[in-house]
Amino acid sequence: MGDVLKKTVVLLAAVITIQISNAASTSAKDLKVLSDKIVTGFGHVESVAYDPKGKAFYTGDFGPDLKPADKDGKGKITKVSLDGKIVEDGFLPAKGQVLNKPKGIWISGNRLWVTDIDSVWIFDLKSKEGKKLDLPGVVFANDPAVVGNTLYVSDNRSDQLVKVEPANFLKSKTAPKISVVFKGKSINPNGIFPGKRGALLMVGFKDKDNPRGIYSLVPGKDPVPLSDNFGLLDGLYQLPNGDILTTDWKTGSLIRWNRKDGIQTLASGFKGPADFCAFRNKEGLLVAVPDLVKGEIRLIQLAM
DSSP states (O other), X not given: OHXXXXXXXXXXXXXXXXXXXXXXXXXXXTOOEEEEEXXXXXXXXXEEEEETTTTEEEEEEOOSOXXXXXXXXXXXXXXXXXXXXXXXXXXXXOTTOOOSSOOOEEEETTEEEEEOBSEEEEEETTTOOEEEEEXXXXXXXXXXXXXXXXXXXXXXXXXXXXXXXSSOOTXXXXXXXXXXXXXXXXXXXXXXXXXXXXXXXXXXXXXXXBOBOEEEEOTTSOXXXXXXXXXXXXEEEEOTTSOEEEEETTTTEEEEEETTTEEEEEEOOOSSBOBOEEEEETTEEEXXXXXXXXXXXXXXXXXX
């Protein structure tokens, strides 16, 4: 009876494991959109970042002109409520500060980092104190991400990733160290996001004839592809189960990707789906996707 009982327990455990695995697979395949709300009132908004401490969004806005490399001094960062209402138009820059084409935003604590063509700014969200750091050799700074005390900045046009140490250089009396992580790997990194086990995830953006994919970078090693080259990829976020959300200019969509199921389109109809943010709420996951070309934000609620 002991052997029979043991075999029964093992069999039941195997069945439960298969059921859990199948449930997870079904959950990934059936990721559902509960609602899709359009928010207007912006110029050309390229990025949206979530501030968990202040329970608000901050947007990187080019202003009235869709000229991403122009140093026209018309850029701004606007504070937006989680339901899409503008709380403070032109929250930044403060007096004496100049933004041109603010792109990717990263928020940690009361610090906000934003890229701006060939530089990166760091701001204090309470005092609005800011400091600009020029990035030598960078021609089109896209997305920032902070891992530990290192700030990473992608540059898709010169196909490189640079890092700034320390990341929090607002009060530093000495200049932070800027170094190149890689260059010329045919990745053209755009969106970047901290991955699992210390890796940095990246998606690439070049042109319609040279699609790029999803990549992973382990510190001290070369980046490796996770997917085939398939799009013009911009924003990036990793779900707790390892699935990746990204935006694709080629198809004008927000997608979910994993190795097993490939691509699932979650929302379409974008003209310029750029650098989005996502966070967990009681309904599941709220994704705020800016459309740079249309000058609007879509708040997409996903069930989890």
